[in-house]
Amino acid sequence: MNSLSEKDWMALLLLNRLGVEDRRRARNLFSEGHRPERVVELLDPRSVATHITFDPQKELSLCWQKGVSLCSILEDAYPVSLREIADPPLVLYMKGRFELNDENALAVVGTRHPSFYGRTQAKRFAGELASKGVTIVSGLARGIDQAAHEAALDVPYGRTIAVLGCGIDIVYPKEHVKLFERISQKGVLISEYAIGTPPLAENFPRRNRIISGLGHGVLVVEAHSRSGSLITAHEALDQGREVFSIPGPVDQLTSRGTHQLIKEGAVLAESPEEVFEALSGKWKVFSTEMSAPVSNASAVCPFKEVVDEKEFPPKTQNPEGETPLLTAGENLNCVVEALNEEGSLMTDEILDITGLDPGELPGILLKLELDGKIRRRRDGKYETGSS
Template identity: 40%
Template sequence: MTGDRDRAAHHRDWLELINTPGLGHQRLLHLVAAFGSPGAALAATRSEWRRHGVELDIDSAARQAGADADQAWLDQDERHHLLCRDDPDYPPLLAELPDPPPVLYLNGDPSLLHRPQIAIIGARECTPQGERLAGEFARELAGAGVIVTSGMARGIDGAAHEGALAAPGGRTIAVVATGPDRIYPAQHRRLAHRIADHGLVVSLWPTGTRPLARNFPQRNRVISGMALGTVVVEAALKSGSLITARLAAEQGRQVYAVPGSVLSPVSRGCHRLIRDGAQLVESADEVLEDLADWLGVAPGETPETPPEPAREPLDPEQERVLNAMGFDPIPLETLRDRTKLTIERLSSMLVLLELNGRVAALDHGRYQRLDAGSPES
């Protein structure tokens, strides 16, 4: 019982430090290292902080209110946990970073932090094919017992979490850029609850923290830092995904990139990564094989992906339309010129192909083929 009280008091010290307005993660860790413990750092005077390079007006009321709010969140649900930098259960890969997060707010199963992870990241404004690929990669990796980690953003991140949860026994970790009591984006509210039920949501910031732009690079650094490798499915040339991939490489982790069409803006980032040394991958099996020694999954032992439900067979005219589409987004008028079919006939056929899961309707009257086979199939 005494040990529990001591641990609770120790965690309270961390909460008060993390809720000190203006302190920040790096200076917080610097003070804890300088004074030997979070409690000693809290007990130090302002002049003692100044001697260690931290000049700050302390708002004790705000600090206490923030710590109280965090404690209330922790007491609210048995799935809510706090993991501090000096806790023995702190993720070992994350601890290797020069300045790891001082605290982690957890919602879900903390044991997942100690299982092998692979990150899947990519564009928010992704293509239907990219979304599908991210889901397939995640489902196969999770089916092999790997934890799929991502940032719960729209697009590729969301598809990766959904894919992992679709695998039998699949688990996923979402590292978010808000406080643990907030969900961003709001459209992922149901997904966030599913992840907490069957995985883990990780936050670096106190309760009430809004999705501030400065938090996203730190969030990305944790995603790559916890994972053995990072898979980039789609990314523009200027995107957070490329920053995360660069961080992964700097952290000594593997970087994988899925190639795409040279005409697609969200493939150019992946092609840049491949030119810069990232490993080109076309399937989750290639990732599992490359990391087999670290993941404990021998090549060829991955459970088979459940077969997709049977789809309606295509008639010759539908096959002609698919072959004319290729694999890049195509305007309806261009497809009309290639097939010599009327707009009315094409529109009705595309509706059927969309219902059959072979075509996706995009914005601005464009369509994209979803089949993974060759155009001749």
């Protein structure tokens, strides 16, 4: 159901505010073919009445005014992995946009007050994994979250997703204004909360299920024994995701949570390569044509009565006289040939030599690495040959 009317969107925004059980019933009714407007009518009126002060039409107008996109669980653009969890949001408020490669995601979480060691490891793991085409998911909080987001953004083609515990129009913490803007341009910010929702304490544990649900696993860098990061880790286990934990100094408070997870069975992570290889069976390889951003007209502009269906993935245009784009196979060979001729290269050097689109390179490197044709060295350079 990718063609949603304004009434459908208004109904979805209202349904998104209901409790867990009512949202579950709504999803069941969707699966039976009922449109959102009809689902509202079929649910217990008392549940809907508790949100009588919420004006979904005004909410749509606010989204339009503030440049906020919407993506519903009824659309193909909705993240596949998030759709699989027990309680997925029915609507995501977004700034930025999802790309197909975002299905290759890993959450990186930890304390808001990391040590120098913790911050260094967060940057190391997030940066190296992002350079392999892994999208880094976190919560835009101070500390480990911030370090993980920034490390991913510092990679030329790195992607990161920030899951907020407040309305998408609110920057929290306030000092992350620049980081907020960078993510909106080079990744995506998402929230399940309505416009203007303040960063209440109870919102953050709830959003953790989304952080873990967006990826194939969760990496905990540093955490106290009662840290919210442990909630994210346990959510991941409930969702069937892998949990990785970086060990730390035994006399450090922020090591207690990570060591506790290791005792409970989390994978002890000593290097980004270990995490990447542990999830090798989960990574998906997308062709060049499939690496375009996931766009959905109804997600970007939900005010049309009926949204026109768009072909996806879009066909590559080749006007007369224009040089055809390289095929996926030619792109793969192009990278291998560059490494054979030049020796080991950093990713920016590969881009300079091959002229490939930065957005395509992560998928190409991932496929070549999984095929055993190239490997990434400890210094970050790629070379031909298997690991």
